[in-house]
Amino acid sequence: MKQTDYLPEHSGRNGWFETSRFKNHKFNDQEEILKDYDYIVVGAGFGGVNAAFRLVENVPGASIALIDAFPIGYFSSGRNAGFIIDVPHGIVGDPTFTFEDQQWRFRLNKFVIARMEKIRADNNLEINWHKHGMHQAAHLKSSLSYLNELAKFLDTMKAEYHWFDKEETSSRLGTEFYFKSLYTPGTILMNPSEAVRGLATVLPKNVQVFENCPVINVEEGEIPKVTLANGKVLSCKKVIMTVSAFCKNFGVPGSQNIFGIHSFGAHTRVLTDEEIKTLNGAIPFGITAAHPAGATLRYCDRRLYVRTDITFATHINIATERLYKSIYKLRRAFNNRWPQLSHVNFEYVYGGFIPLTMNTQPLFENPGKNVFVGAVGDGSGVTRAATTGTFLADWACDIDSEELRYIKKTFKPNFVPPEPFRTIGGTARLIWEDIHARSEI
Numbered sequence: 001m002k003q004t005d006y007l008p009e010h011s012g013r014n015g016w017f018e019t020s021r022f023k024n025h026k027f028n029d030q031e032e033i034l035k036d037y038d039y040i041v042v043g044a045g046f047g048g049v050n051a052a053f054r055l056v057e058n059v060p061g062a063s064i065a066l067i068d069a070f071p072i073g074y075f076s077s078g079r080n081a082g083f084i085i086d087v088p089h090g091i092v093g094d095p096t097f098t099f100e101d102q103q104w105r106f107r108l109n110k111f112v113i114a115r116m117e118k119i120r121a122d123n124n125l126e127i128n129w130h131k132h133g134m135h136q137a138a139h140l141k142s143s144l145s146y147l148n149e150l151a152k153f154l155d156t157m158k159a160e161y162h163w164f165d166k167e168e169t170s171s172r173l174g175t176e177f178y179f180k181s182l183y184t185p186g187t188i189l190m191n192p193s194e195a196v197r198g199l200a201t202v203l204p205k206n207v208q209v210f211e212n213c214p215v216i217n218v219e220e221g222e223i224p225k226v227t228l229a230n231g232k233v234l235s236c237k238k239v240i241m242t243v244s245a246f247c248k249n250f251g252v253p254g255s256q257n258i259f260g261i262h263s264f265g266a267h268t269r270v271l272t273d274e275e276i277k278t279l280n281g282a283i284p285f286g287i288t289a290a291h292p293a294g295a296t297l298r299y300c301d302r303r304l305y306v307r308t309d310i311t312f313a314t315h316i317n318i319a320t321e322r323l324y325k326s327i328y329k330l331r332r333a334f335n336n337r338w339p340q341l342s343h344v345n346f347e348y349v350y351g352g353f354i355p356l357t358m359n360t361q362p363l364f365e366n367p368g369k370n371v372f373v374g375a376v377g378d379g380s381g382v383t384r385a386a387t388t389g390t391f392l393a394d395w396a397c398d399i400d401s402e403e404l405r406y407i408k409k410t411f412k413p414n415f416v417p418p419e420p421f422r423t424i425g426g427t428a429r430l431i432w433e434d435i436h437a438r439s440e441i
């Protein structure tokens with residue numbers, strides 16, 4: 001492990017954070033940082049927050065610090081499109097995955113969704129979190145093949161889903177853009193920033209939560225040490241690192257196999273009653289494209305949201321010029337779906353990082369004594385991060401289970417060539433996806 005000076009940066013204004021009811025919540029003051037903890041969790045996205053909740057259950061009363069370099073709910077966990085996806089995402093129909101893998105992914109996804117639901121209910125946590133399900137919609141006939149494979153898998157699992165034709169899709173989603181959609185009811189739609197930050201607010205008192213507090217080094221050992229950018233050195237029994245792809249900059253072995261893409265999101269201003277009427281009575285919804293490079297849309301809290309435009313991320317943080325360039329595609333995607341609302345301005349536009357691995361498997365490592373590291377690698381990163389964090393906590397506490405054994409065996413990202421080949425190869429692949437996705441973007 002090595003010292004890092006590469007930290008998360010802002011990219012535009014994140015509408016999820018700006019409209020979150022926990023935006024101004026005060027976590028622990030950095031003056032309260034102790035010298036010594038039982039457990040330190042570094043990185044408070046969905047991975048880190050779930051790790052902290054699991055540690056609390058595994059070792060009641062343990063002293064725990066959950067530390068993030070940024071405001072909690074501002075990096076990827078708070079910048080995504082807000083789908084907590086239950087069904088196996090993107091791997092169904094891929095011959096490199098067995099039916100058992102798909103079943104496991106479905107099972108683990110449902111397991112962590114149920115856990116977060118329970119935490120929310122037990123704490124009467126008011127967050128924008130609804131079981132509205134997911135519409136995977138196709139504009140082009142050529143995009144349907146993946147949805148057909150997913151339907152076959154769901155048939156085998158006897159899991160609920162519905163096909164909607166053009167007319168039904170249009171009345172549910174207030175747009176004529178799609179000719180067919182497959183609806184799965186188990187996906188949660190949330191304000192991701194409010195959800196991850198909100199969950200962190202109900203951690204019990206034995207968990208101290210510090211934000212805007214970068215960690216620059218983690219040293220393994222009998223008593224591991226965590227060095228903060230403010231110069232403080234903390235010691236503990238075990239460290240869990242859930243800093244996503246930033247673990248590369250700490251020199252975590254295997255982390256070179258994580259790469260990522262940048263994508264961009266925009267929220268409209270609040271729609272007027274007249275504008276909402278043009279959505280034909282649609283209820284809050286979430287649309288992901290049948291094609292993996294296609295746009296994602298949401299309607300919630302009287303705003304429409306669009307996420308589109310992807311480029312290979314040579315670096316995790318995003319250059320400002322790149323953010324500005326995204327506005328053209330965001331606007332085009334929005335106007336194609338809701339031409340009657342093309343006058344409605346975007347109030348917030350932001351960019352974010354989606355971590356990926358070649359085989360979609362997360363990193364799940366114990367790279368040094370008493371240090372445990374996890375990072376995810378596919379487009380359903382929220383459920384996968386929650387799974388990774390939860391089971392890293394079990395691993396750190398020596399709690400064995402069938403799930404943990406499966407995870408240790410399979411959460412191993414495949415090899416990715418080093419730079420410059422990864423950027424060249426990744427960029428070429430995304431251009432190819434862009435061409436094939438055509439008007440789904």
Ligand SMILES: Cc1cc2nc3c(=O)[nH]c(=O)nc-3n(C[C@H](O)[C@H](O)[C@H](O)COP(=O)(O)OP(=O)(O)OC[C@H]3O[C@@H](n4cnc5c(N)ncnc54)[C@H](O)[C@@H]3O)c2cc1C
Binds near residue numbers: 068
């Ligand atoms: C535009 C966009 C749309 C997406 N849509 C979806 C979606 O709808 N559904 C879905 O499932 N996934 C989606 N994703 C992917 C998903 O957001 C991520 O995969 C997921 O958030 C990863 O969670 P994590 O906890 O592993 O990492 P992160 O959320 O990245 O959390 C890591 C945390 O570590 C902190 N950190 C980094 N370095 C340090 C340090 N040195 N010291 C302390 N803290 C540090 C960061 O500030 C951050 O808070 C989307 C992503 C983007 C960008």
